[in-house]
Amino acid sequence: MNFRRSRIAHWVTRPTASCRCNSSLPPGVALKYAEKLKARMESEGVNNLSELKTKLGPKPVEFVGELAGKKSESATPSASYSQLREKVRSNLGRKDSSPIKASPLSTLLNIPKLLQTPHTLEQVSALWNFYHASRSEGTGIGFLSASVPLGKYEAIIERARKYPTFLLPLARRTTNTGEDATGGEQEFGTEFFFLEWGFHPPPPPPSSIDPVEALMNSPDSDSPPASLPMRLPPITTVLFTTLQEYKLHGSFAQPRLVLTHYPDLSHTHGTVLLRGEITKSPSGGYLLSQMDAQLLAMGLQRFYLPAEGAAGQEAFSLLKLFHEDPSKFNYEQLMKYEDVGLGS
Numbered sequence: 106m107n108f109r110r111s112r113i114a115h116w117v118t119r120p121t122a123s124c125r126c127n128s129s130l131p132p133g134v135a136l137k138y139a140e141k142l143k144a145r146m147e148s149e150g151v152n153n154l155s156e157l158k159t160k161l162g163p164k165p166v167e168f169v170g171e172l173a174g175k176k177s178e179s180a181t182p183s184a185s186y187s188q189l190r191e192k193v194r195s196n197l198g199r200k201d202s203s204p205i206k207a208s209p210l211s212t213l214l215n216i217p218k219l220l221q222t223p224h225t226l227e228q229v230s231a232l233w234n235f236y237h238a239s240r241s242e243g244t245g246i247g248f249l250s251a252s253v254p255l256g257k258y259e260a261i262i263e264r265a266r267k268y269p270t271f272l273l274p275l276a277r278r279t280t281n282t283g284e285d286a287t288g289g290e291q292e293f294g295t296e297f298f299f300l301e302w303g304f305h306p307p308p309p310p311p312s313s314i315d316p317v318e319a320l321m322n323s324p325d326s327d328s329p330p331a332s333l334p335m336r337l338p339p340i341t342t343v344l345f346t347t348l349q350e351y352k353l354h355g356s357f358a359q360p361r362l363v364l365t366h367y368p369d370l371s372h373t374h375g376t377v378l379l380r381g382e383i384t385k386s387p388s389g390g391y392l393l394s395q396m397d398a399q400l401l402a403m404g405l406q407r408f409y410l411p412a413e414g415a416a417g418q419e420a421f422s423l424l425k426l427f428h429e430d431p432s433k434f435n436y437e438q439l440m441k442y443e444d445v446g447l448g449s
Contacts, residue, residue, distance in 0.1 A: 207305045207340045210367040210378065220313035226252070226374045233378050247391055249364070249381025249398055255338075258366060258377040261409045262304075262341055264421075268428050269302040272348060272436075273404040274443040275397060295440050297348035298361070298401060305340040308369045338368040338377070345393075345401050360384060361393040362401055407442065 146153070210216065213236065219229070230252040237250035253261075277294045344360040351358045367378040383391045383398050393401075408424050411417065420442070426434050 207303075207342055207365050207367075210308065210369045213380075216311045216369065217313050220311060220373065224374075226376055229370060229374055229376065229378075237380070246395055247383045247385070249379070249383075249402055251379040251402075253366065253377040253379055255368075255371045255375045255377060257410060258368065258371070259338060260411050261406075262302075262338065262366075264409050264411065264424070265302040265341070266304070268409075268424050271300050271408060271424055271427055272439060273298045273300060273345070273401055273408075274440050275400060276443040295443055297436075298345045299348045299351040300346075300401075300405065301344050303342040303344070305342065307337040307339050308367070310335070310337060311369050311373060335372055337371055340368065341366045343405060359392070362398050364402060364405070404442065 214233075219232075224232075233252065234250050237248040238245040240246075240248050275296045275298060277296050343364040345362040345364075346358045346360045361384055363382050363384070365380045365382075367380065369378070371377050379402075381398055381402060383393045383395070386392050408420050411421070423434070423439055
């Protein structure tokens with residue numbers, strides 16, 4: 106809120122060129138503010154209070170570039186809110202009514218408190234997994250959690266930057282109850298999921314000191330510190346949407362699973378915390394089973410984590426072919442990788 110504008114609105118009514126003030130105010134106070142307003146109108150080069158309000162009103166905030174991690178070029182005073190909103194959504198990789206945003210890790214963990222007492226990597230991982238296992242009334246249903254070594258995470262996102270989308274197959278089994286079926290035969294099929302990576306600005310380096318306390322106790326100097334903290338890797342999200350729904354709705358499609366990688370502790374503990382959230386269904390359940398979510402997370406690692414041997418090279422070749430020569434991409438060859446397990 107613009108304090109100057111709210112103050113004017115509170116004290117002045119029925120604005121005119123002569124700055125008529127509220128008669129209920131004491132004469133001295135009314136005269137004081139009338140003189141100030143008149144002087145301000147002269148200095149701003151306006152003729153009346155309405156023009157002054159317009160000139161001193163809040164300016165459009167250029168926040169698009171901050172969310173996108175680069176300087177804004179399109180946020181102009183004439184840009185409408187809807188234009189800014191759509192620009193933000195496009196920079197986040199989604200255009201639906203609820204674009205995916207990576208909530209800060211500080212909303213899940215008390216990082217200053219965690220760092221005040223030394224914790225080993227194993228202890229941090231145990232705390233992270235226990236937190237998610239205690240969700241959903243202690244069942245942990247609807248969430249995934251894991252700790253990814255920093256080296257592996259860096260290798261994964263290096264490949265993801267170059268190949269940010271792909272398909273993952275999930276094997277399905279159904280019971281055939283048709284006329285030709287005998288005793289409810291089991292039939293097997295494949296459901297494909299479209300995945301897309303999203304890259305977000307890196308988090309600030311963690312500290313055992315509360316950020317407000319650190320600001321209050323910072324030295325009164327314009328000189329930079331002797332050594333600046335290392336820049337952390339980016340936060341990333343991975344959206345999994347059924348291919349059928351993605352074909353129908355494109356980037357408006359509802360993701361079934363969202364994975365978020367938090368690198369906040371990557372330089373203090375050498376790990377990146379992974380959080381998976383399964384989308385809830387309108388009926389109160391979930392759009393994806395716990396097992397399916399785990400299989401998709403494993404499939405992501407299979408194609409994006411560099412691996413040695415023939416199997417690793419074949420998986421990478423499929424990922425590369427999907428982007429660089431899609432006309433030669435073989436879905437049947439991809440279906441060989443559905444043997445990670447059977448979805449429900």
